[in-house]
Amino acid sequence: MIEITIHTTELQEILVALLGEIGYEGFHQEENALKAYIGESAFDKAALQQVLEPFHLSYEEQQLPERNYNEEWEKNFQPVIVDDFCAIRAHFHAPIPGVEHELVITPKMSFGTGHHATTHMMIQAMQKLQWNGKRVLDFGTGTGVLAILAEKLGAADILGIDNDDWSIANAQENMENNECKRITISKIDTLKAVNGKFDIILANINKHVILAELDEIGQHLGKGGVILLSGLLENDYQDIENESVKNEVSISLKMTKGAWICLQLGKARSQS
Secondary structure (H helix, E strand, O other): EEEEEOOOOHHHHHHHHHHHHHOOOOOEEEOEEEEEEEOOHHHOHHHHHHHHHHOOOEEEEEEOOOHHHHHHHHHHEEEEEEEOOOOEEEOOOOOOOOOEEEEEEOOOOOOOHHHHHHHHHHHHHHHOOOOOEEEEEEOOOOOOOOOOOOHHHOOEEEEEEEEEEEHHHHHHHHHHOOOOOOOEEEOOOOOHHOOOOOEEEEEEHHHHHHHHHHOOOHHOOOOOOEEEEEEEHHHHHHHHHHHHHOOEEEEEEEEEEEEEEEEEEOOHHHHH
16 A cells, blocks of 8 residues: 655645546545555556646655554544534444434545545435435445435435445445445446436546446436435536536536535436
């Protein structure tokens, strides 16, 4: 495991998004530095320099044994609390009182502390939807946190998909820890390999994956269905809006937290 330290304050959220697109698997945000983690075989110095060069940033590189990486990851993991609706904590945190739903998630590489803003907004948006009896797709499930919350909210059938073996194993472990019964986790690279339509589609990934798959997302959305998208920066909005128009889905809600956005979409009226 390679740990990259970049000394910056204001650019951390933007860098999390850009580095996530080139394979970085975990992030820890400090007051004046961002630490990013990537497997040794996936580390590409040229790609990293290409991301940092426009911002005139340098980096420090350190190789970590896997065991030490996981210890560092757990030490820096902080709970996510969304109002009095939902809390996400690790098993080593004390229970969080006063919330409607509490999820216990093992903080392995598929859960990035730098992405709390997007997770927070996705959960806020999920709070406003009707879930009872719904069929749900969690595209890029990671730890399975959104799929697990969907089951607790009453969804009847949830499919969580990811293309990463670590994420699949982590999501399955978290399902067991949260006593989930209605979630299926599958290793799938693209929605073309998924059958059927869904009432709610969740995708907290990144701009490039969303743009590449938005056509398939729309085709897998059932009549009257809802799409929630995040993992997106404010600057990504116009590209997502343009692609949504082409694929006959429309944006009905936009949420903002820091540099990040979350969007709710549905079929355009002529297609409903």
